[in-house]
Amino acid sequence: MEIHQIRYFLAVAREKHFSRAAAACNVTQPALTRAIQKLEEEMGGLLFDRRPGKIELTELGRTLWPRLESALNEVREARSDAKSLLATKKRRIRLGLTCTIGPTGLITLIEELNAKIPNLEIAIQEGTAKAVAQMLVADEVDALVACLPTYPEGFNKLPLYREMFVVALPPGHPLLSRDVVNVQDLEGENYIDRLHCEFDEHFAAQHGEWPIELNLRFASEREDWIQAMIVAGLGCAIVPKHHPLLPQIQTRPLVNPSTHRDVSLITADGRTNSAPIEELMEIARCFKWNQAVA
Numbered sequence: 001m002e003i004h005q006i007r008y009f010l011a012v013a014r015e016k017h018f019s020r021a022a023a024a025c026n027v028t029q030p031a032l033t034r035a036i037q038k039l040e041e042e043m044g045g046l047l048f049d050r051r052p053g054k055i056e057l058t059e060l061g062r063t064l065w066p067r068l069e070s071a072l073n074e075v076r077e078a079r080s081d082a083k084s085l086l087a088t089k090k091r092r093i094r095l096g097l098t099c100t101i102g103p104t105g106l107i108t109l110i111e112e113l114n115a116k117i118p119n120l121e122i123a124i125q126e127g128t129a130k131a132v133a134q135m136l137v138a139d140e141v142d143a144l145v146a147c148l149p150t151y152p153e154g155f156n157k158l159p160l161y162r163e164m165f166v167v168a169l170p171p172g173h174p175l176l177s178r179d180v181v182n183v184q185d186l187e188g189e190n191y192i193d194r195l196h197c198e199f200d201e202h203f204a205a206q207h208g209e210w211p212i213e214l215n216l217r218f219a220s221e222r223e224d225w226i227q228a229m230i231v232a233g234l235g236c237a238i239v240p241k242h243h244p245l246l247p248q249i250q251t252r253p254l255v256n257p258s259t260h261r262d263v264s265l266i267t268a269d270g271r272t273n274s275a276p277i278e279e280l281m282e283i284a285r286c287f288k289w290n291q292a293v294a
Helices: 003-015 018-025 029-043 059-090 106-116 129-137 199-207 223-231 275-286
Strands: 048-051 054-057 092-098 121-127 143-146 155-169 190-194 215-220 237-240 250-255 260-268
Touching: 003 018, 003 029, 003 059, 018 029, 054 059, 092 129, 092 275, 106 275, 121 129, 129 143, 129 260, 143 275, 155 223, 155 275, 190 223, 190 237, 199 260, 215 223, 260 275
Parallel strands: 092 121, 092 143, 190 215
Antiparallel strands: 048 054, 143 260, 155 237, 155 250, 155 260
16 A cells, blocks of 8 residues: 555545546546555455546445544654654764864854754764774764874865974973973973873874883873873873863973874765764865964
8 A cells, every 4th residue: 555545545535526636636637546446456345436426435435534544644744753853863963072182173163063053962972083983983973073193994084273282391390491392301201191192193103203211100091180290290291282271281382303183074985974064064164273273
């Protein structure tokens, strides 16, 4: 049984006339007649008593009318529910974010996106750069804001901005007297290792082996502990330039060699992007990143 057969049956039942029913359904009368005849075959009997100038429902037709009308209403409600669900889904973005990327610049980008798509829901899932990349592979997120040195095949990369790495120093540290800090200046310095940071990978990709020995004092995945240790004077750390820091912590550019990371918006190749993701990408292409993350 096809949905159009039910529609044609109900139209004839209401109009009591094949020509008027065909016009109401915007089909030709022969097409409507064939559909009714096929439905009658499937139901095992005549649904209409066809007499010259008069069309009446048979007993079988009268019995089926409310059931078929209810079935058609159920189909319409199901379509409406599906449409509402899909519309809601399209207004939602699952965004994977490398946990070391701060909100600088991205907040303004999200504000612009929200202005374009009111009531947009954005669900952010954080993790290491490699972890969020796996989220995209597993279709757990729709897009990434990430900063890996290299990406697996099947990833589409839209570069957003380049960010330099700096040295985060405690109050009163001797290196604060300098405008920049050379890598060699960190030889023997007490060092606090940010375990989630991808600095080591970027340094290795850009310069090769790390050239000096650091005095590792503390290591943690938690930024609050890392920064509390820096403020307490227990060591320094290497952080991205725009990483949010406690006000007591000061930074100096790390040079000779300097190291950077490229923050990009990543989508999966071959996967159809939702309208909000396409809008996000378009805004990101036109966004003045140099001003937002200056």
